[in-house]
Amino acid sequence: MFRNYVRNPKLDSPLNIALVRIVLGLYLIWKVVSINWNAVGEWPLFPYGYYEIFAFDIGLASLPYLQWIVVIGLVCFVLGYRLRLTSFLTSIILTYMSIILMMIQWSGNTEAIFMSVFIMLFYGLYSEQDVLSADGVRRTRNRDLNELNSFLTTRNLPSYRADMLRSALLLIAILYFGSGFAKIVHGNPIEWATATSLGRHIRSSHYRLGIEPVAGQLLLDMPDILIALGALTTLILEVGLLIVLIFGLPLTIVVLGLIGFHVGVYATQGPIFLDMIIVLLFFMSWDKIHSYISTGKSIDLVYDEHCYFCARSLYAFKLLDLNKTVNFYTQYNTPAEYRERENVNFDDEMYVFADGNVYRGYHAFRRLFKQFAVTAPLSWFMTFPPVAAVGKRIYTYIAKNRDRHFVCSYDPSEQS
Amino acid sequence: MIAGLTAIDIIAISSFIGFFSFTALAFKLRNRSNTKEVYVGTVLSVLLIVNLVGLGALPFIDYHKYTYPAEQENTYQEVYLVDSNGKELRYDTRAVHPNSIGQLHYHLSADNYDEAGEFFLEQAQEHRSELMTGGPPETSWWTFPLPSRNYEWNVNELNEYDDFVAVIFYEVTMYYENNSHEVQHLDREIYHVTTEDPSVVSEVNHVS
Secondary structure, eight states: OBOOTTTOOEESSSHHHHHHHHHHHHHHHHHHHHSOHHHHHHOSOOTTGGGGGGOOHHHHHHHHHHHHHHHHHHHHHHHTSSHHHHHHHHHHHHHHHHHHHHTTOOSHHHHHHHHHHHHHHHHHHTGGGOOSSHHHHHHGGGSOHHHHHHHHHOSOOOOEEOHHHHHHHHHHHHHHHHHHHHHHHTSOHHHHTSHHHHHHHHHHHHHHHTOOOHHHHHHHTSOHHHHHHHHHHHHHHHHHHHHHHHHTOOOHHHHHHHHHHHHHHHHHTOSTTHHHHHHHHTTBOHHHHHHHHSOOOOEEEEEOTTBHHHHHHHHHHHHHOTTOOEEEEETTTSOHHHHTSTTOOTTTSOEEEETTEEEETHHHHHHHHHTSTTTHHHHHHTTSHHHHHHHHHHHHHHHHHHHHHSOOBOOGGGGO | OOTTOOHHHHHHHHHHHHHHHHHHHHHHTTTSTTHHHHHHHHHHHHHHHHHHHTOOOTTSOOOOOSOSOOOSEEEEEEEEEEETTSOEEEOOGGGGTTOOOSSGGGTSOGGGHHHHHHHHHHHHHHHHHHHHTTOOOSSOTTSOOOSSOOOOOOHHHHHTOOOEEEEEEEEEEEEEOTTSSSEEEEEEEEEEEEESOHHHHHTOOOOO
16 A cells, blocks of 8 residues: 555656656745745734844745745646756755744654655656656657657566655654654653643643633543554554665554544644644555546547657557547557548647547546546546647647647658 | 854855755766766764764754653743733734744744744734635635644634733643653743733633
């Protein structure tokens, strides 16, 4: 259910790399737009003023503008556009903003932004591994048409390394390990893992925040032995994650335990560790889930072998085809039953043959989107008449002008 | 110290500039052998040391939460508003979002309390008028949840209060029973009051 990238960073598909990038970017956008940066800049004093050197007037006044620069950077990051540059510049600005925020809100909620910055930078460092991205599609221009055709029509794809996820997983494990280590070495683990200590921590937070969550009361009413067991398990899970990763022990049970612990804290005290739940989910086997919920029915796709633009456009779909359910054909090797059909011209449009139906042009793309779980919602969206009307016009324009604007037709003799 | 900078200032600046300079260098030399491994190895090693020692400089964070066993006594701070009739209302921290005003008194000097109090009073009045006019509170359904759930006002409750005229910072000490998480009693003492009308505060029916 969860992948140990530390032991094996190789994947059959680059899907997980892309999905984590998208979720990380959207999560950070959500956090950044949720904060009133005007208020942060206007705060009269900093209760946690260790970093007051960064609180110079121009910097504070710029926070509301920097927020939107960061959002633009994060949108580029989500799309995977110029990953190295966007991750670096966005990280610098976001780190600066978070340092100011930290002086007002010294909490795990803010610390999680720094954790995310490290992960973003790992993406920048290993950007060439993130092929299912705008950069990945851009890089296809460095491949010739023969190479792309052969990539599309082959059955076996290479494996993909995910060193950014490997580094990110180690980073998270180190943070947990440090938390558990501190309780054992700096604190007193025997006293910490008791119902008395954990119960006092929970009750104190209820009084301090002025809340009385039902789940919190229920937990405090439980037998002491169960509360102590919860505390001890937390300690073991925090220290255990790093050990499990290094020695290749079963990971899923530890990660599920940590998520369960965070959900428990959410119910009994509030969303203190919500960020950690999101971050731990990064390491799920999303490729397997995608493979499971994507349709298993095969479809046949026929595209123009001389069209460079078409081959580049289909590149991302090939990467999404984990179940190998899309048979890519060109007009020259397509099955005779399709070639012999009337009203079919493979030089003009792309075709998809599925479930006994023929889809052409815009509708072929729509049917292709429907094939994969992650793109299926877009397929549904593409059926709306206004979207379809605009989409068909765009497709027709590109199809008619591909020679002129999209470096499309290649003379096969030039490819030798 | 350099030009009036404290040791903490120098560490903070060095950590920020040093980290991003190192990152820029790694990005620049990414195609040389082992550059990426050295970068990741260095970052994770520093992070590990920071997390083992419990001292770091941003962006290197530690995640030490609830490190120590809870003591039999626990002191924290509560913030209350007072209306012109001397009636108290617990502070709704959404008014000073993104701060959660948990432990201010450990970090503010006494001189800063009036400044903080005035700010809290001003923000509370603004937040109240937003809630009363049906305007958006500082946090909405779509915003990322605050790190902790806090006490929140509602319109019916606010209708029972006149204009807010003072802010009281209480220091609360919780006493637990021996070897138990049951609360024995609470001591609540006024730590600081910010108001232009001290007579109102003298009439306050302090919360028990």
